[in-house]
Amino acid sequence: MKSFTYEKAQSPAEAAAAAARIPGARFIAGGTNLLDLMKLEVETPAHLIDVNGLALDRLEPLSDGGLRVGALVRNTDLAADARVRRDYPVLARALLAGASGQLRNKATTAGNLLQRTRCAYFYDTNQPCNKRVPGSGCSALEGLSRPLALIGVSRACIASHPSDMAVAMRLLDAGVETVKADGSRRLIPIADFHRLPGDTPQHESALAPGELVTAVSLPPPLGGKHYYRKVRDRASYAFALVSVAAILQPDGSGRVALGGVAPRPWRLESAEAALPLGARAVTEQLLAGATPTQQNAFKIPLVQRTLSAVLAEAQG
């Protein structure tokens, strides 16, 4: 690990200003992803700004009936909150499907959204990777691509977004609240938060330099039946090969988002109109234009079958 200087942040605005001012600065919250990457020198920050002391660890009701989730609310606490279990069960289910008990106790809401891909070549500093070293090439295109993405990808990068929680947040149309280095605040719709790789896979989010996530706001409860179905290589403590998050209403309408198939949580509102026609019709629209590799083409039928299982369960 490269050495670094360390400070405890005093306020969100000061933290954002410091992060923009100090070269090589990074925020650290739970640290479960960042420290892993620092040990491998995939991440080499020169300065860490510890934001854990900022009072961003609360859940509070919003005036419109929604719920504001502080950026530092731990994954365990978010999944265990009575309001989340009752009104946003897809979010609780997605959180509980991810990582291990120990990691969920440490990982934060904002950190989960911002976690980096688990592509083996991103992790291996001996291999080319455009996300880690822009311009060096993508080893995964001709390499081990079974867990990786097949839609929203580019010739520069086929890394998949690893988060379960983010898929539920996208399904719910959450908003990401931030403070910028100049102290101004803004709300980024989750649909615009994660960027597709294009020619610059090193840029993964809409955040400006120094910009700090302070909360994620959930809309008023949507009702309906909530599902988060995750398919993985072992029954627990593994990343999704494919996951389907869905909220289905009694009248047959609903929402669907996918995990494990794209560089960001994958949802196309236009595909949801096809829900009454069944899983095949929805999958065809959701994954239209997909460019799978030989190794991950299995994910297309797997999405359809997983969605089919969810729809069957909803019909009881």
Next chain:
Amino acid sequence: MQASNIKLSRRELLVMSAASATMMAMPAVAGAQPASAGRARAPVNTPVALRVNGHLHELELDTRSSLLDVLRERLQLGGTKKGCDHGQCGACTVLVNGRRINACLTLAVMHQGDEITTIEGLGTPQRLHPLQAAFVRHDGYQCGYCTPGQICSAAGMLAEIEAGIPSHVSADLEARPLLSAAEIRERMSGNLCRCGAYANIVDAITDVAEGRA
């Protein structure tokens, strides 16, 4: 080279074989490393006060020190084990303010003011913690390397069930979680056992959970 001339500790041997395994898995490709990665930076030291098992330790630490390394190398609390050093095995599980975490994936400098409990603080050879006694009774280990992490994790896990926190296998998110084997297995999935003592580990934890220990 004569085998009798080579005197390596078991630890050195393990380190060497791990390194060669990595090299074999992924041949190096020139030019893949960022130019900045090789630049040397001076170590940064900082004072840190850590409260471990009820004792306060005033230390001067490199900011890079993981909580795990400080427990083992500086405080000589070798009960907490290093398996993977990457949050994948759970051998390093300790309790921080009563909650289980991976000590390898957190910096010591981030734990000023926290109450840290390791396996040495949970019980002693004279006064075993009920989970320690149950692991002995049920043969919940073979080599024992994962055991301190399993026991700290189980202690944190039972507190999570007690607090009503659901899991991936809880059928009803809003009901009180059950103390079933399926729940215990799911909740302990962050603790690997290379010896495969899982069946006895579940039995030991079940005993304690049901108050038989």
